[in-house]
Amino acid sequence: MTTELKPRYLNNSTIQQVLAEAAAGVALRSVTKKYGAVTAVENLTLDIAAGTYCCLLGPSGCGKTTALRMVAGHENITSGDVLIGNRRVNDIPAAKRNTAMMFQSYALFPHKTIWENVEFGLKMRKLKESDLQTRVGEMLELVGLSHVAQRKPTMLSGGQQQRIALARALVTRPQVLMLDEPLSALDENLRVRMRTELRKIQKQFGMTFIQVTHHVEEAFSLSDQIVVMSHGRIDQVATPEELFDTPASQFVAKFMGDNNIFTGKVVKSISDSSLDLIQLEVAGVGSIFCRGHAVAVGTEAACSIRPDLMFIAPYAQIPAKSSLSANEISARITAVEMTGYVTRVSLMLEATGQELLYKVRTEDWRINDLQEGQLAILSWSKDNCIFLAY
Known part of the structure; x- marks a missing residue:
C-alpha cells in the first residue's frame, strides 16, 4: 500500500540557510549543440529568473533534454554560453556547478539503503559526519519517508522512490535543480499528487527548478514559465496563462491540443x-x-x-x-x-x-x-x- 504523501516542513533557520544558497538564475546565450552533421539545439537564447519553476515543453526529439543536460554540464555545448547566476559555466564540470539532476529513472542505488542513497552526494563532498546526519534526516523528514530510511529502493513504491530521488537531489542544496521527465513513470493519480508536492517544495525553498516534460497539463500546473520547443528551437516563452490564451504559432496551438x-x-x-x-x-x-x-x-x-x-x-x-x-x-x-x-x-x-x-x-x-x-x-x-x- 502506498504511503500517503505528507511532506514535512523544516524549521525557519534551515529554510533560510537553504534559500541563501539556492537562488540562482540561468541564462543561455546563442547556445547550439551539434552531433556531427545533426543539430540538436540551435541558437537557443533564454533567461530563467532565480526562484522560477520553468518547464521545457515539447515533443520527443525537440531538443529539450539536450538543453537541460547542457545546463547541468552533462553535455558540452558546440557554441554559445551557459550562465548560472553571473558565472559562465561552459568549461566547469557538472560536479562543480552547484546544480543537481533528478533523472526519469530515479537512478537510485539498489544495493544501498534509502539513507545511504540520500547521503551519497554529501559523502562525495566530504561533509563532516554531524552535518551529514542532520541534513539527511531533514530531507527524509521533508519527503515524509524517515520511517523507511533503512530499506532498499526495491522495497518502496514508485511514488516513494520518486520522493527519495528528490531528497537526494535537494540534500546538496543546489542552486538549480533539473528534472528530466520525473513523473512519467507514475500512474495518473500519483502523478497529479506528486506534481503538487514538487510545486510545494519548490515554493518552500525558493529554488530554481527546470523540468523537461512533454505533458501539457503537467507544464501548466507546475510552471511559472513555459518554454515550448520544436526542432531544436524555441517557439514561445510564456506564462501558462499567456500560452493558453495566446499561442504564438501554429505549432504551439497544435501542440497545446x-x-x-x-x-x-x-x-x-x-x-x-x-x-x-x-x-x-x-x-x-x-x-x-x-x-x-x-x-x-x-x-x-x-x-x-x-x-x-x-x-x-x-x-x-x-x-x-x-x-x-x-x-x-x-x-x-x-x-x-x-x-x-x-x-x-x-x-x-x-x-x-x-x-x-x-x-x-x-x-x-x-x-x-x-x-x-x-x-x-x-x-x-x-x-x-x-x-x-x-
Missing part, C-alpha cells in the same frame, strides 16, 4: 486599439476575423479558436447557407464523447473535410437537441480568435 486552426490568406488588417483586427479568407469557409498584430495583406497565415470558446446551434435555425456571417460555419457532428464534466463534440466541415472540436459542460450539452450525424452551426467571437504566423 484541441485548438481549431484555420489557414488562409490575409485580405484586410484594420488597426483597432493595441491589437489589429485581421480578416482571413479561408477556402471552403469564407471570412474569419481574428485578433493579432498588423500583417501585410496577401500573407499566408492562420488563426486559432479554442473549442470551449465556440457556440453551437442546430443548422435549422439558419434558414439558408448564404446567411452565414463571418466566424460562423456549418459542420456535421461525427462523434459525441462524454468524458465526465466535459463533453467533446467532433465535427467535420463538409466542404473541406477538416475535423473540428467543440467542448462544453456535460450538463449544458444534455439540454440541447443536437445528435451525432446532425448538421450544426459553429460560431465564435473575433475577440477569442487568435492570429497565428503561418
